[in-house]
Amino acid sequence: MADDEPSYIDYEAFLDPSFSTTSFANSLVLATNNASDTPLDLSTPLSRVLFDVQEIDTHIDSLTTKSALPLLEYTKDHAESSGRVLSEVEAQVASLTEGYKTLEKEVIERYEAAEQVRLAAERLCQTVKLGRAVARCIMLGRQLEVQIGEMGGPGSGSAKREDHRAMVRSSNTVVSLHQVLDANGPGEEGEGLDRVDVIATLKSELLGPAERTLVSRCQQIIREFSMSSLLVTGGASTQQIGAAATYAQVEETKSRTISALLALYLLSPVPHEATLATFEPNLLVVALQDYLQTALKSSLAALARALATLPTLERTLLEISARCQNIVALETLLETVKPPSHPLVGKAGDEVQKAMRQRSGSRLPPQNFLQPLLHSLDTSSLPSYFWRSLASWLSPRVREIVNRGGVSARTLRSNRDRVREAIRECVNRGSQLPTSSLRSTSGRTAAGNWEREAAVMVSSIVGVLR
Numbered sequence: 001m002a003d004d005e006p007s008y009i010d011y012e013a014f015l016d017p018s019f020s021t022t023s024f025a026n027s028l029v030l031a032t033n034n035a036s037d038t039p040l041d042l043s044t045p046l047s048r049v050l051f052d053v054q055e056i057d058t059h060i061d062s063l064t065t066k067s068a069l070p071l072l073e074y075t076k077d078h079a080e081s082s083g084r085v086l087s088e089v090e091a092q093v094a095s096l097t098e099g100y101k102t103l104e105k106e107v108i109e110r111y112e113a114a115e116q117v118r119l120a121a122e123r124l125c126q127t128v129k130l131g132r133a134v135a136r137c138i139m140l141g142r143q144l145e146v147q148i149g150e151m152g153g154p155g156s157g158s159a160k161r162e163d164h165r166a167m168v169r170s171s172n173t174v175v176s177l178h179q180v181l182d183a184n185g186p187g188e189e190g191e192g193l194d195r196v197d198v199i200a201t202l203k204s205e206l207l208g209p210a211e212r213t214l215v216s217r218c219q220q221i222i223r224e225f226s227m228s229s230l231l232v233t234g235g236a237s238t239q240q241i242g243a244a245a246t247y248a249q250v251e252e253t254k255s256r257t258i259s260a261l262l263a264l265y266l267l268s269p270v271p272h273e274a275t276l277a278t279f280e281p282n283l284l285v286v287a288l289q290d291y292l293q294t295a296l297k298s299s300l301a302a303l304a305r306a307l308a309t310l311p312t313l314e315r316t317l318l319e320i321s322a323r324c325q326n327i328v329a330l331e332t333l334l335e336t337v338k339p340p341s342h343p344l345v346g347k348a349g350d351e352v353q354k355a356m357r358q359r360s361g362s363r364l365p366p367q368n369f370l371q372p373l374l375h376s377l378d379t380s381s382l383p384s385y386f387w388r389s390l391a392s393w394l395s396p397r398v399r400e401i402v403n404r405g406g407v408s409a410r411t412l413r414s415n416r417d418r419v420r421e422a423i424r425e426c427v428n429r430g431s432q433l434p435t436s437s438l439r440s441t442s443g444r445t446a447a448g449n450w451e452r453e454a455a456v457m458v459s460s461i462v463g464v465l466r
Contacts, residue, residue, distance in 0.1 A: 009052055009055060010194075011054065022203075025045070026103050027041065027047040028048060028049070029045050030046075030261050030307075032044040032045045033045075039141075049347070051336060059065070065121065076102075080214075085225070089243040105200060105347050108243070113258075123284050125280050126192075129191075130193070130196070131192055133180060133189055133192075133193055134193065134196055134198065134199060136180060137177060137180055137181070137193065137199055137202060138179070138198070138202070140176055140177045140326060141177070141202045141206050141207070142212055143173050144174065144177065144206065144207070145174040145206060145210075147169050147170040147173060148170055148210050148213065148254055150163050150166040150169075151163060151164075151166040151167060151170065151217065152166075164221070164255065164259040164260070165255075165259055166255040167214060167217060167218060167259050167260065167262075167263040168259050168262045168263050168266070170210065170214055170263070171214060171262070171263040171266040171267050172266060173343070174207065174210065174211055174264050174266070174267060175267075175343055175344060175345065177207055178344065179343050179344060180193070181193060181194075181203070182344075194307070197278050211267060214263055214267060215264070215267055215430055217260070218260035218261075218263045218264045218287065219262040219264075219287045219290070220257075221256050221257060221259075222257065222260055222261070222287045222288065222290075222291050223290070223291060223294065225253070225257050225291065225326060225329075225330060226253070226322075226325050226326050227250065227253065227254075227322075227325065227326055227329035227330075227434045228322035228323070228325035228434045229327070229434055229435050246382065251325065257330075257333060258286075258333070258337055261284060261334070261337055261369055262337070262340055264281065264283040264284040264287055265281045265283075265284045265339060265342070266340065266342060266371070267283055267285075267342065268280070268281040268282050268284055268344070269282060270344040273346050274344070275345065275365075276345055276365035276366075277364055277365045279342070279345045280372065281339075281369075281372060284369065284372070284373075285372055285373055285376050286333075288330075288373050289373070289377070290378065290379075292327065292385070294380070295323040295324075295326070295327060295386065296386065296389055296390055296393070298321055298323065299319075299320045299390055300393050300394060300397070301321060302316045302320065302389060303316055303320060303390075303394060303397075304394070304397040304398075304401075305316075306390055307397070307398060307401060307408075307461065308401055308408040308412075309408070310312070310411055310412065310415055310419075313419070313422060314422065317422055317423070317425075317426040318426075320390075320426055320430060321429045321430035323386075323425050324383055324386055324387070324427075324430030324431060325429075325430055325433070325434045326434070327382050327383055327386050328382070328383050328430075328431060328432065328433055328434070329433060329434050330382065331370060331381070331382040331383070332372065332433060334368060334369040334370035335370045336368065336376075337368055337369045338367065338368055338369075339365075339368070339369065340391075345446055370382075383430070383431045383450070383453070384450075384452075384453055387427055387431075387450075387456060387457055388453065388456055389455035390457065390459070391456045391457045391459070391460035394457075394460045394461065395460045395461075395463075395464060398412075398464040398465070399458065399464050402464055402465065412465060416462055416465050419461060419462065420458050420461075420462050422459060423454070423458050423461060423462075424454045424457075425463070426457075427450055427453050427454040427457055428450055428454060431449070431450040431453065459465075
């Protein structure tokens with residue numbers, strides 16, 4: 001409403017946010033009537049309201065009449081502006097639609113076709129990679145089959161002469177097969193090989209039996225190792241080389257044993273991320289430990305019987321000396337054999353090895369096959385381990401003979417000095433290298449180097465007789 005047009009209508013009351021129609025009607029009725037009158041006159045307040053409504057309607061009509069032209073011009077301008085904006089937007093939308101169609105034709109469709117080609121090429125590459133891995137495994141399997149046949153010897157089904165070097169070649173082939181089969185991680189050479197039927201057949205029918213055959217043959221060769229010439233003939237379990245053994249026979253025995261040692265080293269299980277310093281050739285160490293335990297048990301049983309029947313003591317001590325000479329020869333041989341390169345064992349760099357040397361108590365890579373065996377037995381010498389272990393096991397046996405009493409105990413007591421000298425001579429004689437073996441430069445042939453072991457052996461027998 002314009003300022004020059006006064007009005008009796010209270011617009012402020014109507015525009016107040018707290019305006020209530022009920023309160024306004026009630027106040028209007030009370031203003032035009034007496035509250036005590038029973039019949040209320042509603043025509044007066046109704047006329048008042050209608051008059052106010054008509055006044056407001058008239059005022060609205062006058063305002064719209066005066067402002068019609070500006071309102072029409074404003075509406076026209078707004079419509080024209082909206083039309084121009086709409087035309088511009090439609091042009092931009094049409095341009096974007098055309099661009100999208102071009103992009104879809106030139107990029108998206110080509111990308112979809114290229115993606116299919118890429119997927120096909122990727123699967124072809126995976127197939128070629130898997131095929132190459134399968135072909136390599138088949139080639140290695142065929143090579144292993146031929147090498148197992150080249151081994152010859154007893155139990156191989158072949159009449160040809162034994163070729164012990166074929167054991168090392170076969171072991172390398174087995175390791176190569178494991179290298180391919182174990183590399184089954186994503187992106188590695190052997191990924192997916194475990195799902196190929198021919199590979200499963202190769203593992204179950206060739207690789208497993210061949211590996212067991214190799215391990216069994218190598219263990220047998222180590223069990224039969226003998227270089228001593230003290231006995232002309234040996235027992236049924238070991239092959240003794242007589243005093244008339246030729247140099248060629250001695251070298252052949254050493255060569256067969258070295259091949260067996262190398263094969264067991266290669267066939268030993270390799271832990272994940274093993275290095276030369278942490279790798280433990282379990283098959284090799286266990287086979288050598290079994291050889292020592294067999295010698296110890298045989299010597300213990302024979303010596304216990306001989307002490308109960310002294311006439312057989314001399315020959316029994318000669319047999320024990322021969323077994324210990326074989327151990328001395330084995331120790332000398334192990335010192336000369338260096339660990340071969342193993343494809344599954346990582347090599348620590350120079351900086352890592354230097355850091356390992358600086359740390360006290362850290363283990364360094366073994367320089368020969370003797371060091372892992374000595375470490376497992378917690379000893380510094382195999383002959384010393386043999387005599388000390390035999391002495392610790394012998395004392396209870398001697399005590400049993402003494403406790404049983406009888407002729408055996410009395411004879412043993414009365415020949416105490418003779419037994420002492422025979423045991424001392426046995427230790428000194430057994431701690432020397434066999435004459436058929438290579439000469440050692442370690443000075444082991446000196447009898448004085450084994451006085452402690454001789455004293456331990458003598459004490460295990462004579463000490464019980466006191």
